[in-house]
Amino acid sequence: MNRRIDLIDLATTPEPQRDYVGHLSRLCDTLGVEHASYFAANPISGKMHGFTTYPEEWKSHYVAHRLQEVDPTLNSASRSVAPVDWKRLKRDPNYDRVFKDANDFKLPFQGVTVPIRGMFGEVGLLCACSSATDEEWTKLRRNIIGSLLNNAVHLHDTVMNSDPLLKTLSHPKLSNREIEILQWVAAGKSQQDIGDILAISSRTVEVHLRSTREKLCTISTAQAVGRGVSLGLIHPG
């Protein structure tokens, strides 16, 4: 079993300098996929956010033909809980419409859409595609799916938090357990130690820490400690 978890940091860059397309390109290189896109609508303002590494010609064609309104990799996939392999969308009445055009632009038809449901009922979509054969693609998808999930939520939270109103509304709500564990981390305790101190399994500690990192929009536990201190949730050291 070899499941990679690569996570590329975005939130540490100040917002005006954030290069989302560059971020997606780095993600493609790291995960070994050809193109990646991210789409979401702001649940309050309704503003659409969309970033993609697709070539300019395809973007213009796509927008000119309003393919975003029918594209099953966005519309159908956004109602799924699990990541949707694009093979599953072949039954969609709009599949041919989008994929025939994409084929004319020599774009891959293998791909996956990772839907992330946010706290306000909004959905963020991270799409990745590849020209691999069926067999290679199945292997690649299995290998990177965990990374895609983690990157999707990180990207989604960062984009949503770039809206001042949403940032205020989504002030991180840590449970007492999560705060307690983060405080022990700040005191230099290992995951195993913390498990022993609190009489819970070390994996339970890990799940709480993962949740804490996600709520605080950080990649590493060290960053989470930093943010926890700056938000006044825990004491330093």
Added chain:
Amino acid sequence: MILVIDALNRDRFQSVIDDMFRLRARVFRDRMGWEVAVHDGREFDLFDNLDPVYLVALDDAYNVIGCNRMLQTTGPHMLTDVFQDILCGEPPLRSATVWENTRFCIDTERLKRPDSTRSVSSTACELMAGIAEYAYESGLTDVISVVDPAMDRILKRCDNAPYGYLGKTVQMGKTKALAALSDITEERIARIRAFGEITGNIFADEDEVAEALAAQVTDDMLPPYLLDYCNEQIAAASTLHEKDAALRLKAALVEKVRSRSDMRA
């Protein structure tokens, strides 16, 4: 076999969803005495409107014999709301790789009938293996399952013991409810499969199930003129999409007839 139903294929399996809601009413209201809303003999709540994914255990005749509902923890789910008591009012976990399982149940009444070809424990194992394998394929690392103590014991008995619990056990109806944590790993899948003596693929092919369901009920339930019309449409379909649409129409008509005869009964 395990059938996965979500927003993308739900309209093909209305009758399965309907049977699942009836099973949930029997289990969660009648047997466990939980305060769940039952309409017309079917238990469903607002989380069923959020496009969850259902894993449904079916027997060889495609009867619903067990089910489970899954939602992401990044968005609205039951621990943020109805099951808040379990977390003592604390905010729930949030992680893209952790999902929540609720409404896990098995149709013990049907499985204990003398003519049943399946046992309660083999069905429970198959459903648990299905959950773990589906979660694994979806890239998850862990799942949180809201269960009652009896189901918690079944998890443990089937070599699928949770590694931890969140919050506390609370009284709910005639029984209690608790939130159990399970890792999603190849090791856990192997343990459940070994215990349940499960070999090979357990997931149903959705096309096969949809066609079997359409063939199974229509012929005696639809009036002859509707049946002829539907079968003509299916035979005349020239594309996959057209055939699909024709099968859906037939299934929808059957569902109409079925729910009407139900109300008369």
